[in-house]
Amino acid sequence: MIHWLKPSKIPEVAKYIECYWFIEKRPDGKSFDYPKLNPDPSAHLIISPEKQDYHYDMNLGVVKGKGSHWLFPHHQTYQLDHSRPFAHLGVKFHVGTLYSLSAFSGQQPILDCVDEVQLSMLFADLFEDETQLIELARSNPDLCCETLDSLFLPLALNSHEDQHSLITRKALNVLNSGTISELGNQLYCSQRRLERSFNRVTGLTLKQCQSMNKLEAMLEYLYQRDADDIDWVEIAFQFGFSDQPHLIRYLKKHIGLTPKTYEKERGLTIDVYGGVSST
Known part of the structure; x- marks a missing residue:
């Protein structure tokens, strides 16, 4: 699986966008077919080919659709369907950014939701099509990011701060x-x-946002270590839990796994959207 992640190079845009990212599974590629996406306080704009399916299995049901879409901040862990080839070019926004962008001005924050988006409406006459951006993401990541910067600059300059x-x-x-x-x-x-x-x-x-940040930091820490090097009691205290049972309850609530189960399946629960890759 191809995977890159790069920051914006324009300060006015970087104020609102944490990074751009790209993942692709080709027909001969191997990866986890059903990885899990961890709780995330950030919104993502996911740019995909127009006829490409997306599939998010949530606690309250399954959301399916085609093409580009918004992935809004979510409290729960989502299961993805990566069983077939796909390409996703993503934009990860800083927490709370959508409040300041004109497209969302006056709206209540949207949580735990995936929604289709027409990029031609978002970027007006600046946008051509998803195919061009996806091809740039494959062949020239730096130019792709420059193109995305140019698309988002007008939105950043017209943002509303209060x-x-x-x-x-x-x-x-x-x-x-x-x-x-x-x-x-x-x-x-x-x-x-x-x-x-x-x-x-x-x-x-x-508290919710702090908890999500702690979960991301802890899972990244665990992902970088071999199973034999993981001491759950030590990790509990390092990340501010009063004891190991508290950590067990926390993991079961947020990602649906106990520490022992996570130790076996941790590659399946890494945040592959603008975070740590499971590849």
Whole structure:
């Protein structure tokens, strides 16, 4: 499986977009057929060939469709169908970014949802077709990213910032460096105002977002180690759990696996969309 990930090179765009990524499974390629996508506080725009199927198995049912689509922030783990060849060119946005983009202005944050998108509507007359972008992603990743930067620049320049988005961005910068109860004092605002602004922009609570960030960091840490080197008691304390049973309950709730099961299947639960590759 081909996989690359690159940041935006335009500061005005990078303010809203964390990275661009590309994964492809060719007819002769081998990979996990049904990997799992971990909970993620970020939204993704997934650019795919017009007639290519997508399939997300959620707790509440299956979402199917064709072509490009939005993958909105989600609390739950999704199971993907990668059993057939596919190509996905992705845009991973910073948490809460959609609140500031004109296409979503005035809307409540969307969570736990996958929705079709017409790129010609999003980018107006700047967009040609998905095929050209996919071919660039295969042949010239740097040029592909430059093209995406040029498409997103007008959206970034026309973005809307207010007191809620500004305070949310400040909170995100320090969210993983201390306790949530201290954030209000750090940012010189009341805790109630901080919580309300953060939820208005992201649709999440501070605790939910911090928990997702911790899960991603922990799974990346585990993925980089051999099974024999994993000490679950040590990991529990390293990532802020009071004990191993607390860690077990946390993993079962968020990814549906116990530590022992995850140890056997951890390649199946790595975030392949703008995160760590399972290849």
